[in-house]
Each structure stands twice: as C-alpha cells, then as structure tokens.
Amino acid sequence: MVSATLFSFISDMFSIIQQQTIAFGGLNVIIVGDLAQLPPVTGSPVYKSSEWKLFYPLFLKELQRQNQDMQYYNALQEIRFGNISITTWTILYEKENNFDHNKPLNTILNITNIVGYNQTANRINNIICNMLPVNEDKFLISSAIDYIDNQQYNPDDTQKLFKKKTNLSSHLCLQQGARVMYLKNNLIDQNIYNGTIGVITDLDLQNLEVRIAFSVKGGIIDIGIKKETATFMINNGKPSSRCQFPLQNAFALTVHKTQGLTLPEVSVTSLHPSTFITDKSMIEEYKRLEQKAAVPLPL
Structure with a gap:
C-alpha cells in the first residue's frame, strides 16, 4: 500500500507541474488498489492523507481469479479482514498437517515459498540453488558493485x-534451472514486467549475460539479461550507485513482493493466528468507504 506521505507527494508534484495550488493540480485522477493489502513498510497508510478524502469510492464486486472455487474465495475474504471462521481455520490447518516435507526436487522447484522476512527468503533460495545440478561451471554468485x-x-x-x-539485489545466485524475478518495467513490449518470474536457461560468464525463459501470455520468451547500474543520492547528496543484474532469486519471496502476483503453487511458512492480524483503522476506513459508495454521486 502507498503511504500517506508518498500519496501527498504525488499530489504536490502534479500541482507544481500544473502550476495550480489545488490537489493533483486540478487533474482528474483515478486510483486503484486494495486497502486490505499489506500496510506500507514505513509511514501512515494512504487513507491518512488529506487528499484521500477527496476521492469517491467504487467497489469492484465481480469475481475474476477465484470464481471457480467459492470455498477458497470465502477463505480469502475472511483472512483479508481478520474475521476468520472455524471452517477456514480447519482448512488452513489441514493444509499445514498434510504438507509433504519430503517432496521430490521437481515439485520443490515449482513451489513459491512465501515468507515474512528477506533473510528467510535468502536462506531458502540458497538452499534450493545448492540442490540444483551445475553444468559446465554455469554458476555465478553475483555481488553488487556499490559506490558512495x-x-x-x-x-x-x-x-x-x-x-x-x-x-x-546485493547478492544473486545465478545458475541453470534457478528461478528468478525480473525487477524492471523496460520490457513491457514483450509482456515482461517488474514481478515476472522466469527460469535461467544459460549463463555467458565471459560477457556476463544471463539467459532467462519467461512464461508470458501467449508463450515463452527466452531473453538475455545483463547488469545495469542504478544511480541515486544518499546521506545529504552523496552520489551513489549499484551495478547488478535486475533480478531477484524467486524460489522464496516475501509476502510484500508477491502482492498482485498469480502463483500456481505456494507454501506459506506460518499459520500462527498473529499472522492474520488486521489493522482496525483499515477496517473502519473500509466501512466508511462502503457507506460513502452507497450514496449516489450528485449529477
């Protein structure tokens, strides 16, 4: 979720561009999102910003992803708002108890492990990468080249x-068969976005190029990816940079990184009740928006 500070900053930028003092420079703005997603890592939620109250809410009600499995849909709705029924808890614990910890390697390679912390994701990614066979020294631990x-x-x-x-990433484990996520939006014309997951098919260690097969709408695209350099300022304007492949190991990902992704098979590491605590202020805001949406807009 976008923070209130970032939301106000975007509004201020449009006001500067439009040379207007009103919110978003007087432009018509449509914002799309889900308040029940994870809150921002830092800062207040978006609905705490002053600009938020200017918007009229519309709720999308028609199912798209889970319309063939109502039991799963109902469980997701309960989890979103922290109102989990005994039936849903039973389903979750049955899944946990029936999980086979001795799955064959080909099954492990096709499951995305969703975890809460980057350190946990890194450990799982390293363990699975170490299980992969290495052909003709097609293996690279890529450490970022950082300058300040x-x-x-x-x-x-x-x-x-x-x-x-x-x-x-600060470090990457790159080898044939490793699953990785692309981190940029410069390949949109090929249906490859920030968040698209693929599998490494080859490494050219001499030219430092990684070939990756991405499964996209309409087929599979095999493309070469090279290192890129991001430049920015830190600590009162010190010029800084990081040179690295725009990739992230993706056998395990944090829950923040998987928001909005459609994943065929996942393994969630924790089913403790505290995992599903929902912010009460979000629930209150959601109810306020529902009440506001029930009142027709004046024409």
Whole structure:
C-alpha cells in the first residue's frame, strides 16, 4: 500500500507541474488498489492523507481469479479482514498437517515459498540453488558493485542505505534451472514486467549475460539479461550507485513482493493466528468507504 506521505507527494508534484495550488493540480485522477493489502513498510497508510478524502469510492464486486472455487474465495475474504471462521481455520490447518516435507526436487522447484522476512527468503533460495545440478561451471554468485562518493563499498555494508533507493539485489545466485524475478518495467513490449518470474536457461560468464525463459501470455520468451547500474543520492547528496543484474532469486519471496502476483503453487511458512492480524483503522476506513459508495454521486 502507498503511504500517506508518498500519496501527498504525488499530489504536490502534479500541482507544481500544473502550476495550480489545488490537489493533483486540478487533474482528474483515478486510483486503484486494495486497502486490505499489506500496510506500507514505513509511514501512515494512504487513507491518512488529506487528499484521500477527496476521492469517491467504487467497489469492484465481480469475481475474476477465484470464481471457480467459492470455498477458497470465502477463505480469502475472511483472512483479508481478520474475521476468520472455524471452517477456514480447519482448512488452513489441514493444509499445514498434510504438507509433504519430503517432496521430490521437481515439485520443490515449482513451489513459491512465501515468507515474512528477506533473510528467510535468502536462506531458502540458497538452499534450493545448492540442490540444483551445475553444468559446465554455469554458476555465478553475483555481488553488487556499490559506490558512495566514488568509493567502492561492500554491498553487505551498503544494503541498509541502498534498499530504499534501488530494488537491485546485493547478492544473486545465478545458475541453470534457478528461478528468478525480473525487477524492471523496460520490457513491457514483450509482456515482461517488474514481478515476472522466469527460469535461467544459460549463463555467458565471459560477457556476463544471463539467459532467462519467461512464461508470458501467449508463450515463452527466452531473453538475455545483463547488469545495469542504478544511480541515486544518499546521506545529504552523496552520489551513489549499484551495478547488478535486475533480478531477484524467486524460489522464496516475501509476502510484500508477491502482492498482485498469480502463483500456481505456494507454501506459506506460518499459520500462527498473529499472522492474520488486521489493522482496525483499515477496517473502519473500509466501512466508511462502503457507506460513502452507497450514496449516489450528485449529477
């Protein structure tokens, strides 16, 4: 979810561009989202911004993804709002108890492990990558090349400073058969977006190029990916950069990274009740919007 600060910042930028003092520079704006998604990592939720109250809500009611499985849909709705019935808890615990921890490798490679923390995702990704066979030394641990004020730094030391400036990874495990996620939107013309998942088919260690097969609408696209450099400022204007492949290992991903993705098979690591705690202020805002949406707009 977008934070209130970022939402107001976007409004202010449009006001500057339009040279108008009113919200969003007087432009007509449509915002699309789901308040029941995860809250912003830092800052207040979007509905705490002053601009939020200017919008008229519309609710989309027609099912798209889960219209063939109403039991699953109802469970998701209960989880979204933290009002989980005994029936849904029973389904969740049955799934947990029936999980086969000795699945064959080909099954493990096709399951996305959804976890709460980057450290957990990194451990799972490293474990599964270590299980993959290595052909003809087609293997690369790619560490980011980081600079701050023209001085090179270890990416482990810069990660806390850089993570809010770039989504490029500090370290990557690249080898044939490894599942990775693309992190940019510059291949939209080929239906490859930030969040598209593919499998590495080959590595050219001499030219530092990774070939990846992405499953997209209409077929499979095999494309070469090279390192890119992101530049930005940190610490009172110090010029900084990170050079890395725009990829992320994707056998395991954090719940934040999987929002909005359609994944065929997943494994969720925690079913503790605290996992499903919902922000009460979000519930209150959702109810307020429903009441507002029930009142027709004046024509």
